[in-house]
Amino acid sequence: MRIAVTxxxxxxxxxxxxEMGHQVEERHYSKExxxxxxxxxxxxxxxxxxxxxxxxIIKANRGEDSSLSMIIRAGVGIDNIDxxxxxxxxxxxxxxxxxSTNAVVEMTIGHLISSNRLLIKSDRMMREGLWAKxxxxxxxxxxxxxxxxxxxxxxRGVAEIAKCMGMxxxxxxPYLSDYDDGCVYHDKVEDLFSSCTxxxxxxxxxxxxxxxxxxxxxxxMPKVGVDGIHCGNHIINCARGGIIDEADLHECxxxxxxxxxxxxxxxxxxxxxxxxxxxxxxxxxxxxxASTYEAQSRIGKEIVSIVxxxxxxxxxxxxxx
Amino acid sequence: MRIAVTxxxxxxxxxxxxEMGHQVEERHYSKExxxxxxxxxxxxxxxxxxxxxxxxIIKANRGEDSSLSMIIRAGVGIDNIDxxxxxxxxxxxxxxxxxSTNAVVEMTIGHLISSNRLLIKSDRMMREGLWAKxxxxxxxxxxxxxxxxxxxxxxRGVAEIAKCMGMxxxxxxPYLSDYDDGCVYHDKVEDLFSSCTxxxxxxxxxxxxxxxxxxxxxxxMPKVGVDGIHCGNHIINCARGGIIDEADLHECxxxxxxxxxxxxxxxxxxxxxxxxxxxxxxxxxxxxxASTYEAQSRIGKEIVSIVxxxxxxxxxxxxxx
Numbered sequence: 001m002r003i004a005v006t007x008x009x010x011x012x013x014x015x016x017x018x019e020m021g022h023q024v025e026e027r028h029y030s031k032e033x034x035x036x037x038x039x040x041x042x043x044x045x046x047x048x049x050x051x052x053x054x055x056x057i058i059k060a061n062r063g064e065d066s067s068l069s070m071i072i073r074a075g076v077g078i079d080n081i082d083x084x085x086x087x088x089x090x091x092x093x094x095x096x097x098x099x100s101t102n103a104v105v106e107m108t109i110g111h112l113i114s115s116n117r118l119l120i121k122s123d124r125m126m127r128e129g130l131w132a133k134x135x136x137x138x139x140x141x142x143x144x145x146x147x148x149x150x151x152x153x154x155x156r157g158v159a160e161i162a163k164c165m166g167m168x169x170x171x172x173x174p175y176l177s178d179y180d181d182g183c184v185y186h187d188k189v190e191d192l193f194s195s196c197t198x199x200x201x202x203x204x205x206x207x208x209x210x211x212x213x214x215x216x217x218x219x220x221m222p223k224v225g226v227d228g229i230h231c232g233n234h235i236i237n238c239a240r241g242g243i244i245d246e247a248d249l250h251e252c253x254x255x256x257x258x259x260x261x262x263x264x265x266x267x268x269x270x271x272x273x274x275x276x277x278x279x280x281x282x283x284x285x286x287x288x289x290a291s292t293y294e295a296q297s298r299i300g301k302e303i304v305s306i307v308x309x310x311x312x313x314x315x316x317x318x319x320x321x
Numbered sequence: 322m323r324i325a326v327t328x329x330x331x332x333x334x335x336x337x338x339x340e341m342g343h344q345v346e347e348r349h350y351s352k353e354x355x356x357x358x359x360x361x362x363x364x365x366x367x368x369x370x371x372x373x374x375x376x377x378i379i380k381a382n383r384g385e386d387s388s389l390s391m392i393i394r395a396g397v398g399i400d401n402i403d404x405x406x407x408x409x410x411x412x413x414x415x416x417x418x419x420x421s422t423n424a425v426v427e428m429t430i431g432h433l434i435s436s437n438r439l440l441i442k443s444d445r446m447m448r449e450g451l452w453a454k455x456x457x458x459x460x461x462x463x464x465x466x467x468x469x470x471x472x473x474x475x476x477r478g479v480a481e482i483a484k485c486m487g488m489x490x491x492x493x494x495p496y497l498s499d500y501d502d503g504c505v506y507h508d509k510v511e512d513l514f515s516s517c518t519x520x521x522x523x524x525x526x527x528x529x530x531x532x533x534x535x536x537x538x539x540x541x542m543p544k545v546g547v548d549g550i551h552c553g554n555h556i557i558n559c560a561r562g563g564i565i566d567e568a569d570l571h572e573c574x575x576x577x578x579x580x581x582x583x584x585x586x587x588x589x590x591x592x593x594x595x596x597x598x599x600x601x602x603x604x605x606x607x608x609x610x611a612s613t614y615e616a617q618s619r620i621g622k623e624i625v626s627i628v629x630x631x632x633x634x635x636x637x638x639x640x641x642x
Binding site: 142 | 453454614
């Protein structure tokens with residue numbers, strides 16, 4: 001099969017596909033090129049998050065002679081693919097849902113500890129020649145309530161480690177019933193926020209979740225841990241930009257309703273010149289939650305298996321339409 | 322009793338001691354003042370790490386009219402107290418060994434994740450206006466070997482969380498026999514280093530451990546994880562400065578034998594102007610491993626209990642001589 005790879009692929013996966021006789025072409029296309037039908041000759045297009053596949057792009061590449069019949073999203077989130085448009089044009093969409101889980105889980109725990117213990121601010125101050133121990137006193141996670149907004153694969157991985165660290169796990173996920181796993185389940189998102197000094201986001205971006213986290217919700221957070229320690233409020237987002245209203249986040253970081261905020265994802269990416277980056281109590285990573293050598297290797301293996309299933313005429317296990 | 326507090330104390334602990342009828346005086350003394358006998362009128366001196374109590378200082382405060390009979394170290398490490406000198410002059414020394422454990426455990430895990438996922442470098446680059454996703458690909462901890470040099474309270478806490486994160490725990494501690502806890506125990510420190518891509522230090526500073534970690538040991542580290550991923554080598558020290566030879570550390574960070582190093586402690590503190598701080602793959606915190614609101618509260622409670630035992634004529638449980 002002819003495969004277009006627009007946002008990169010693990011080297012070993014490319015080699016494996018080529019050894020299996022597939023023709024793999026790695027190249028990034030502009031929106032204009034895609035709208036011009038540049039991928040209609042390929043059977044499969046493999047994208048990450050940088051390529052947006054709109055309904056118009058799908059139509060433009062599904063003419064009479066077109067062979068395009070599958071889009072593979074190397075990763076999880078498919079908000080950059082018009083799934084309805086793909087279905088209407090008989091293009092199959094698959095993703096690699098399990099491959100990035102552990103990478104994002106570890107990233108979330110990393111942001112959680114480093115924000116609460118001021119690791120990034122510490123390093124910054126030391127590089128500026130300051131040894132400011134008193135200013136850098138932090139708070140521990142053990143004994144605190146961690147609220148998870150959304151309780152899919154990643155959130156459950158975070159919960160497992162956080163429990164092991166002695167945190168109490170609270171959950172809000174309207175699409176799930178209660179599990180019997182020792183977490184506290186809330187029916188209202190307001191109850192999650194008023195119960196937790198620490199909140200981590202793990203939901204999809206949708207109309208329902210767009211700007212769901214605003215200053216009204218943040219101001220419900222208790223600032224004082226259930227252990228009686230005044231630890232302040234902390235928010236982590238390693239899910240999708242746009243779930244948090246960034247103007248509200250800025251306001252709450254300045255007013256002190258939030259002690260820290262940690263974002264791996266932003267409403268507008270690349271997030272260069274974002275005003276949050278001027279704040280001392282804010283910390284950022286450039287959407288690298290899934291960006292590990294291990295995840296790339298797992299994603300590569302999963303892509304090879306999807307292409308194999310598809311070229312054998314089977315229905316890939318991770319198909320979304 | 323008259324109590325001198327030289328490096329600060331938790332507010333509630335001070336109030337509790339005063340309510341019990343003790344006289345608490347908070348003030349930092351210079352070395353000269355201490356050598357001049359300025360604390361001979363106190364029954365108890367409470368210090369953290371900033372006050373050094375040498376044998377000469379103890380002698381200078383143990384004249385005929387002296388009442389000084391106990392030194393309490395608010396924290397764990399007693400390398401700033403001459404224990405032999407204290408014993409020879411009949412001064413009791415106590416510390417608060419359990420109070421800081423969890424704070425340092427969480428700090429260690431925080432350094433471990435943030436170095437492997439380049440959190441600090443990411444934030445620094447973003448503040449400089451760079452969105453460098455490719456340069457910031459990191460590696461996961463799951464499936465990697467974590468070597469613990471020293472296996473006391475803190476190391477065991479780190480092991481518990483790291484195991485939960487899917488790491489394999491290796492241990493070198495010549496003062497302990499093997500436990501049956503799923504760790505791999507090594508008889509030689511060289512074997513620990515040659516087995517592990519990730520090393521965290523949890524031993525005391527002594528003649529035996531001074532500059533124990535040098536380039537010879539670091540160069541034994543395998544760079545490739547047992548999962549086959551080329552993750553590089555990573556070292557964390559939240560124990561005591563001086564265990565690592567910092568010149569060797571610098572050399573290994575530049576040569577690539579180490580991918581990252583994370584220090585909370587330094588041979589010379591405050592570590593201002595330390596050359597390591599100019600390196601991109603180095604990260605630092607200013608000896609704040611135990612510096613949490615929770616630990617300060619626990620240390621305060623332990624101090625109140627030591628003073629109570631002592632003033633009742635009982636032998637404090639955490640006495641060291």
